[in-house]
Amino acid sequence: MTDEPDKPPFDEAEYRRRQRSRANMMAWLLGALAILFFFITIAKMQIFA
Amino acid sequence: MAQSLTHAETALPADWRDLFALTKPRVMSLVVFTALCGLLAAPGDVHPVLGFSSILAIALGAGASGALNQWYEAGLDAKMKRTAGRPLPAGRLDPQTALQFGIGLAAFSLFLMLFASNWQATLLLLASILFYVFVYTMWLKPRTPQNIVIGGAAGAFPPLIGWVAATGSIAPLPVLLFLLIFLWTPPHFWALALFVRSDYAAAGIPMMPVVAGEKSTRRQILLYALVMAAAAIAPWPLGYTGALYGWTAILLSAIFVLLSVQVGTRTTGEGDRMQPEKRLFAFSIAYLFILFGAVVADRWWPL
Numbered sequence: 001m002t003d004e005p006d007k008p009p010f011d012e013a014e015y016r017r018r019q020r021s022r023a024n025m026m027a028w029l030l031g032a033l034a035i036l037f038f039f040i041t042i043a044k045m046q047i048f049a
Numbered sequence: 050m051a052q053s054l055t056h057a058e059t060a061l062p063a064d065w066r067d068l069f070a071l072t073k074p075r076v077m078s079l080v081v082f083t084a085l086c087g088l089l090a091a092p093g094d095v096h097p098v099l100g101f102s103s104i105l106a107i108a109l110g111a112g113a114s115g116a117l118n119q120w121y122e123a124g125l126d127a128k129m130k131r132t133a134g135r136p137l138p139a140g141r142l143d144p145q146t147a148l149q150f151g152i153g154l155a156a157f158s159l160f161l162m163l164f165a166s167n168w169q170a171t172l173l174l175l176a177s178i179l180f181y182v183f184v185y186t187m188w189l190k191p192r193t194p195q196n197i198v199i200g201g202a203a204g205a206f207p208p209l210i211g212w213v214a215a216t217g218s219i220a221p222l223p224v225l226l227f228l229l230i231f232l233w234t235p236p237h238f239w240a241l242a243l244f245v246r247s248d249y250a251a252a253g254i255p256m257m258p259v260v261a262g263e264k265s266t267r268r269q270i271l272l273y274a275l276v277m278a279a280a281a282i283a284p285w286p287l288g289y290t291g292a293l294y295g296w297t298a299i300l301l302s303a304i305f306v307l308l309s310v311q312v313g314t315r316t317t318g319e320g321d322r323m324q325p326e327k328r329l330f331a332f333s334i335a336y337l338f339i340l341f342g343a344v345v346a347d348r349w350w351p352l
Contacts, residue, residue, distance in 0.1 A: 011061075018062045025065045036102060040165050043098040 072112030087211030102165030201234030271313030
């Protein structure tokens with residue numbers, strides 16, 4: 001027995017839902033950044049050309 | 050501090066909405082707007098992609114500052130009604146995740162700024178993040194009722210960074226815009242502090258109404274409003290803006306001062322609903338939005 005407060009039971013479905021949601025968000029963000037960095041590079045090439 | 054939290058840490062991965070809330074999106078909207086105005090008011094043309102990326106970098110930098118602020122103040126936030134529902138004090142996010150998120154976002158914002166614009170703007174962005182986190186959050190806020198006065202500089206950086214991102218150098222107009230936000234911050238936050246005074250007192254934050262009392266705070270709101278009005282109008286007679294901005298600044302500053310007179314000269318009793326204070330707080334937000342919009346309008350469509 002410990003003095004720790006009762007923890008809610010582990011909800012695997014919620015765990016997986018959050019994991020999936022974060023993975024999806026990360027994929028979208030990385031994709032958007034790749035596109036942004038591509039356009040920044042093009043813009044700089046235009047300016048310094 | 051975040052480490053002193055006593056609530057149970059959640060074992061679930063953080064929800065992205067909680068990470069987003071950590072960035073203080075409402076504060077960020079004002080930061081983005083004033084930065085955009087600084088960028089658009091600057092002379093010359095900025096490539097739209099580079100302009101967008103610079104504003105994004107400023108927004109991410111502001112988000113990082115907000116996240117690090119919430120990480121540090123989680124213990125204090127738990128004591129205040131207004132902030133108890135934030136992800137950290139509510140136990141929806143663990144402090145370690147918040148700290149890593151804040152540092153990561155700050156580093157990325159600086160990298161993006163350097164890549165998209167210039168080192169001068171990157172240096173200013175770094176200074177604003179460090180100032181907000183170390184000088185305002187960790188040093189001034191828990192120690193002195195002048196926290197808002199000096200800490201206001203952190204919120205005043207965005208138009209300056211926007212301008213420097215566009216031009217690579219500092220000019221008198223963005224410095225005056227910096228000064229405007231710097232002087233606007235005390236009456237704006239003290240109006241808020243007057244009607245959430247008990248919250249600040251409960252958390253032990255030495256805000257002006259808690260330490261110096263209501264009467265002194267009201268007098269200082271009025272004093273700052275007068276100086277701020279002068280700073281707001283100054284760009285016109287100094288020749289940095291035109292009549293469109295000038296008349297907008299005169300009209301809006303007159304209303305700001307009038308509302309401040311109402312707040313500054315009244316005394317309240319038990320159960321007062323603090324309507325004039327709430328009105329001044331709400332108007333002060335609109336004031337800054339409209340005034341910065343006028344700076345841009347004046348640059349692109351002068352009278």
